[in-house]
Amino acid sequence: MSQPDQLQHPQGEQSNKDMRALVEREYKHGFFTEIESDTVPPGLNEDVIRMISEKKGEPDFLLQWRLKAYRYWQTLKTPDWAKLNLTPIDYQSISYYSAPKRRTDGPKSLDEVDPKLLETYEKLGIPLHERAALAGVAVDAVFDSVSVTTTFKDKLADAGVIFSSFSEAAREHPELVEQYLGTVVPYRDNFFAALNSAVFTDGSFVYIPKGVRCPMELSTYFRINEAKTGQFERTLIVADEGSHVSYLEGCTAPMRDENQLHAAVVELVALRDAQIKYSTVQNWYPGDEEGRGGIYNFVTKRGDCREDNAKISWTQVEAGSAITWKYPSCVLRGANTVGEFYSVAVTNNLQQADTGTKMIHIGPNSRSTIVSKGISAGRAQQSYRGLVKMMPSAAQARNYTQCDSLLMGNQCGAHTFPYMEIKNASAIVEHEATTSKIGDDQLFYCRQRGLSEEDAVNMIVNGFCKEVFRELPMEFAVEAQNLLNVSLEGAVG
Amino acid sequence: MNRLLSVNGLRVSVGEAEILRGLDLEVNAGEVHAIMGPNGSGKSTLAHVLAGRDGYDVTAGSVTYRGEDLLELAPEERAWRGLFLGFQYPVEIPGVNNVALLKAALNARKKYQGEPEVDSIEFLKRVREKAGLMEMDDSFLQRAVNEGFSGGEKKRNEIFQMALLEPELAILDETDSGLDIDALKIVANGVNRMRNDQRAFILVTHYQRLLDYIQPDFVHVLARGQVVKTGDKGLALDLEAQGYDWVLDKAANQ
Numbered sequence: 001m002s003q004p005d006q007l008q009h010p011q012g013e014q015s016n017k018d019m020r021a022l023v024e025r026e027y028k029h030g031f032f033t034e035i036e037s038d039t040v041p042p043g044l045n046e047d048v049i050r051m052i053s054e055k056k057g058e059p060d061f062l063l064q065w066r067l068k069a070y071r072y073w074q075t076l077k078t079p080d081w082a083k084l085n086l087t088p089i090d091y092q093s094i095s096y097y098s099a100p101k102r103r104t105d106g107p108k109s110l111d112e113v114d115p116k117l118l119e120t121y122e123k124l125g126i127p128l129h130e131r132a133a134l135a136g137v138a139v140d141a142v143f144d145s146v147s148v149t150t151t152f153k154d155k156l157a158d159a160g161v162i163f164s165s166f167s168e169a170a171r172e173h174p175e176l177v178e179q180y181l182g183t184v185v186p187y188r189d190n191f192f193a194a195l196n197s198a199v200f201t202d203g204s205f206v207y208i209p210k211g212v213r214c215p216m217e218l219s220t221y222f223r224i225n226e227a228k229t230g231q232f233e234r235t236l237i238v239a240d241e242g243s244h245v246s247y248l249e250g251c252t253a254p255m256r257d258e259n260q261l262h263a264a265v266v267e268l269v270a271l272r273d274a275q276i277k278y279s280t281v282q283n284w285y286p287g288d289e290e291g292r293g294g295i296y297n298f299v300t301k302r303g304d305c306r307e308d309n310a311k312i313s314w315t316q317v318e319a320g321s322a323i324t325w326k327y328p329s330c331v332l333r334g335a336n337t338v339g340e341f342y343s344v345a346v347t348n349n350l351q352q353a354d355t356g357t358k359m360i361h362i363g364p365n366s367r368s369t370i371v372s373k374g375i376s377a378g379r380a381q382q383s384y385r386g387l388v389k390m391m392p393s394a395a396q397a398r399n400y401t402q403c404d405s406l407l408m409g410n411q412c413g414a415h416t417f418p419y420m421e422i423k424n425a426s427a428i429v430e431h432e433a434t435t436s437k438i439g440d441d442q443l444f445y446c447r448q449r450g451l452s453e454e455d456a457v458n459m460i461v462n463g464f465c466k467e468v469f470r471e472l473p474m475e476f477a478v479e480a481q482n483l484l485n486v487s488l489e490g491a492v493g
Numbered sequence: 494m495n496r497l498l499s500v501n502g503l504r505v506s507v508g509e510a511e512i513l514r515g516l517d518l519e520v521n522a523g524e525v526h527a528i529m530g531p532n533g534s535g536k537s538t539l540a541h542v543l544a545g546r547d548g549y550d551v552t553a554g555s556v557t558y559r560g561e562d563l564l565e566l567a568p569e570e571r572a573w574r575g576l577f578l579g580f581q582y583p584v585e586i587p588g589v590n591n592v593a594l595l596k597a598a599l600n601a602r603k604k605y606q607g608e609p610e611v612d613s614i615e616f617l618k619r620v621r622e623k624a625g626l627m628e629m630d631d632s633f634l635q636r637a638v639n640e641g642f643s644g645g646e647k648k649r650n651e652i653f654q655m656a657l658l659e660p661e662l663a664i665l666d667e668t669d670s671g672l673d674i675d676a677l678k679i680v681a682n683g684v685n686r687m688r689n690d691q692r693a694f695i696l697v698t699h700y701q702r703l704l705d706y707i708q709p710d711f712v713h714v715l716a717r718g719q720v721v722k723t724g725d726k727g728l729a730l731d732l733e734a735q736g737y738d739w740v741l742d743k744a745a746n747q
Contacts, residue, residue, distance in 0.1 A: 440547065441584040445638075448544050448580075449598035449654065450572035459597065463588030463637065 033120045039098035039229065044091055046070065049198055052097050056167045056201075059174045062181075069187035069197030076191045082325055082354040083383045083415060086296065089261060096199045098229045099143075113149055117141075120223065138163055140204045140220040142233060150204075152216060159215050161245075162207040166234050169205030176207055180238050184267035184304045184331070192298040192325075196232045196265045203233035203264070208243035208274075217473055219248040230261040237267070239274035241307070246277040246473055259287075259322060261296045268303035270310035272334070276303060277313045279472050280328075284320035289378070291350030294322025301328035305337035305363070313340040314357065315471045322351060327385065329358035332366035332397075339368040342468040347380035347412070356386035356417075361394035361427065370401040373465050377408035383415040390427035397424065403433040406464050408457075410437075495522035497662050497693050498543075498563075503554035504718075505535075505542055512538045514718035515554065520662070523690035527704055527729060528697045530715035531737045536697045537581060539715070540666040543695075544578040545571050558662070572598070573605035575661035579651040579668050586638040591650070592620055594638050595657055602658065623656040626686065628679055645676040652683040663687075664695045669703035681706030701733035714740050 040048065049070055053063040078088070120143070138152035140163065156163050162173060170177050187197035204220040222233060239245055262284060270276050278301075287294025297320075303312035314328040324347075330339030341357035359368035368388070376382045388399045405414035416433050438460055446456035462469070498520040505513040512535045520526055530536050542549050543556065545568035556563040563571065586594070600610040611619070624634055627649050639647050648668055655663050665684070669677055684694060684707050696703060704712070704726065712728040713720045714737070722728065722740050732740070 439584060441582075442586050444546055444568060445580065445584045445586070446594065446598075447568040448572055448578050449594065449658070450569050450601040451594075451597055452569055452601070453567075455597065455601075459589050459594065460586060463586055463590075466588040
């Protein structure tokens, strides 16, 4: 090991070879659940949309909204401004609805849920039986196009919190859905938002009433199972005046050779003095080392600090997907509002990620913080794309942006595209960016002290991500750290 | 006599250039060896090859450490067997806590030795004790590895790590460079306190100055990839007074 078998420079090829070996990894959630499902034939037209709406028993306003979105979507072209290389998506070859078959109209309790589904979530480490569940975390489990179950609903209802699948909310609380849906991300927002608005199937709905601090962490676990389907989830979280909520989503999918589309929309509304903390651990199947398969992840996430003193915080750990196109953003409308974005994105093999955030400062004295950590390995390409916009009304507004990239090996790329539009002279915007290679020096230093190469890499990478991990809810910080370790696990040279 | 290290006819190349050209060195437990020599003589290469750094091509010779072929071992395997390298340029590792790294390092060694891991309380006690000896305060320990450390702090941190890991063979690569006289004394005291008949030191140094504070048993002059002269402390003083040329000339004439 210490005796290189060919001539080389100290910083040379041997270590690059080691790096390549290091980042090879296994995807641990790639299994498929054999379950009879009700999947509509591929293709998209108004009848498919009517069918989805009908299956879900939606109120008419929702169907009309979907149809408007669909008609608008047909006038659009796929955006091509992101630094992504992708094969065009044939939207007629995707099935827009797939649900596990049920004996009854909908499970009233966990006893009616197909045991195979429970087993699937068990295997993913998300037990749905409340007694086995992670203490203090309520889970909405979404399987392909439908929600399987939502745990701890009664306990949450006692606090006045509504936490249910989106479909259920549309039936049970149509007035709330109608009041807030599309107010943060209108269907005209962008190509994928329009598509999602037309065909979205399930997702979570959260409403926290005035002055309530949500007694548990809320969490949605998204699972794509069926082949040749797309998952189009829609999540809407409304935090009424003075309320608090912390929400986490997790995502996985089976390993397949063909790409699958996931186009989600998440809308957050924080009213006066309300706080929403939204965390994501995204681990969709990333494709194999040759870039075959993997999820195309095109997501529009936006939070609206609609009234004074509201705060929205995004934390994301993006480890999966063949392609990630995602910019969780904050509209800081009220005075003294706060927007935060903490991100760790890991790409390796042929994964591509174009991710970042937008902070739109409208309210005076609004503040935003952006901390983005990108780790690129293999032949992966990663871009940070961020917009900080200070509107004329945003007096004394402040932004701090820090953007760090870590490269492993010399075949990957990291790119930074920061945009700033400052229209108020009293606003202060700071931007810091670094790019570094995971040093042979750092690795050797740790190994000389006695750490194995794998432990050394994990320690260095986790150190690099520390500022973001400490923003995650405690239960998930550990999960995120482990996910990163798995991502970088491999045969050590 | 307890032989720790035998280097025999070691030849090492980096790229096209041959750096070590048949180097011999014997180190017994309890001894302090100083390796001196002009720039480019191969001092740091020797330190790196002994610690197992990648990118050096050993073309001939052997290195035996406590009866084992050292060159067959990965860097961490050498560390577990008690080999420590004090770096000339200690690297910064942002976000990685200094003490956390050391705890992982110490426990990796314990695991190899089949001993139980050190618990956090015991570990912290040791950390405080060793840090006190190096005149490092607690804030220093809570920081990330070498991040924002001054040159002198980095070198003190190296000796602190050595004190905690208690190696059998410590190779200190130009630990004295860039140190002011106070820091030099602290570093030298750290080394002297650790001297015992079970442990050996190889001090790689360009200047005699360090040897005013650490008395070596042997001084070797390295030139053009070989040990050209070996002597006692007096040799270092001669080199200080007369430079390297006379040794090199003499070696060339032999």
